[in-house]
Amino acid sequence: MFKPRTTLSTVALLALLGAPAQAQERFAVEEATIAGVHDALAAGTITCRSLVQTYLDRIAAYDQAGPKLAAIREVNRQALGQAEAFDRNRNRLASEPLACVPLVLKDNYNTAELPTTGGSASLAGAQPGKDAFAVAKLRKAGAIVLAKTNLQEFAQGGVSVSSLGGQVRNPYDLTRTPGGSSGGTGAAVAANLALAGTGTDTVNSIRSPASANNLVGLRATQGLISLSGIMPVSKTQDAIGPITRTVADAAALLQVMAGPDLDDPLTSPSAGKVPESYAAFLKPDALKGARLGVVKALFGTKPEHAEVNRVMQEALDAFEKAGATLVPIEDPAFEANALNAENDVQTYEFKALFNAYLATIPNAPHKDLAGIIASGQYHKAALEKFLNGAEARRDGMAEPDYKVRLERISAFKARVAAVFDKERLDALVYPLQKRLVVPIGELNQAERNGIVAGLTGFPAIDIPAGFSAPTERAPLGVPVGLDLLGRPWSEGKLLGLAYAFEQATKLRRPPASAP
DSSP states (O other): OOOOOOSSOHHHHHHHHOOOOOOOSSOOOTTOOHHHHHHHHHHTSSOHHHHHHHHHHHHHHHTSSTTOOOOEEEEOTTHHHHHHHHHTOTTHHHHOTTTTOEEEEETTBOOSSSOOOTTOGGGTTOOOSSOOHHHHHHHHTTOEEEEEEOOSGGGOSSSOEETTTEEOOBTTBTTBOOOSSSHHHHHHHHTTSSSEEEEEESSSTTHHHHHHTTOEEEEOOTTSBOOTTBOOSOTTTOEEEEEESSHHHHHHHHHHHBSOBTTBGGGGGGTTTSOSOGGGGOOTTTTTTOEEEEEGGGSOOSGGGHHHHHHHHHHHHHHHHTTOEEEEEOOGGGOHHHHHHHHOOHHHHHHHHHHHHHTTOTTOSOSSHHHHHHHTOSOHHHHHHHHHHHHHOTTGGGSHHHHHHHHHHHHHHHHHHHHHHHHTOSEEEEESBSSOOOBBTBOOOOSBOTHHHHHHOOOEEEEEEEEOOOOSSOTTOOEEEEEEEOSTTOHHHHHHHHHHHHHHHOOOOOOTTOO
């Protein structure tokens, strides 16, 4: 196993970037929102530079010091200069929807000024030639890439451990993992090390860290956001999206990221599907008259599921109080363990897609999966079985079983659509995880339900449902999240339902470990 390391320690880098910002007397960066930051910039309460510096100070205090969250893989040494450029042209505030929004990006998003490693020591220093399409759109809208975040290596698993970045800690309980694979982004956004962030989701990987860190995580309809320049896992199951502290901020990032990309044919169906304003769907009464299908097969029935079930029952009661009708869905086809075992296609697709991606990185230390495996420079305990299994498939996408799995995926997608039609549903609701996020040391987050969205390509948003009972190690309790899954291209409706629940319950709480 490799010891955690980075190309340059965050503390050392911050010393190069500049002195700590002065304490803000009129603006608290903790729990800040995009709208709040823009109001403060417009009023002159803060400068963009002071905002970025404050986040850099928090990274120094809480990521490699204090609780040592290990959420940040590398800070962007150009971030302060980009903030200063904004301060010299404040007119950008009126024209750029994400003006001076400091973001953290999962380290499988290509960035022109920072390496993209997938968290792997085997790809240390791998430098893409340009930004991913979605990153370029975020920058054009005014966002500042503050840092790249640690992740489950190559986005393969749910506990967020990597050979290059080590184990990410959950800021709500430092003995637990932050979910995954986008756990670095989840921990960073939860601990207020950035204003917002991004993740990728092949099965659970945006919504798992959202659930485990009391956040909002949106997996968009597959094809709504381009995957160009994103380190791939599965062309059938991959999707990307925002991870934020509020529904409104998720809507703001989605507005910028969504839409067709000529270099990604999968996005062509999204033409005409992006509304003028996702924010227009954010209404406090959006749950009135909504029909939500409660998927019974995605709830646990054993003692270890009790805390999640208790929190979920309180959330379901809140949905009804806000005006929604709950419709029980009794259908064994939704059973997540069976779906994962019988339909998941990651090992069939990974090698060909990953090798093609490596060919686009000019200085990639290894040119194919076989080279990475031979190097031994990866987290063997977490990855060896998957990587060897993927490499062993000579041509996975030509195998008969792969084609059978695609047929089953198509049938499942049709079945889920039929449930929506039969019950006249606006969304399905279920816990993203049947039990609490696992302790550090375990290498698998079992009993997650994200596969439903992963296979159908339907959009799903995970929102805070509450906390488990407090303990000495988890003074607020451990966060529990719930998924709302909708029909394709229904992101606006899902955001509206999530916003109404958020406003009715106000369940977001910052972690005590990063005050």
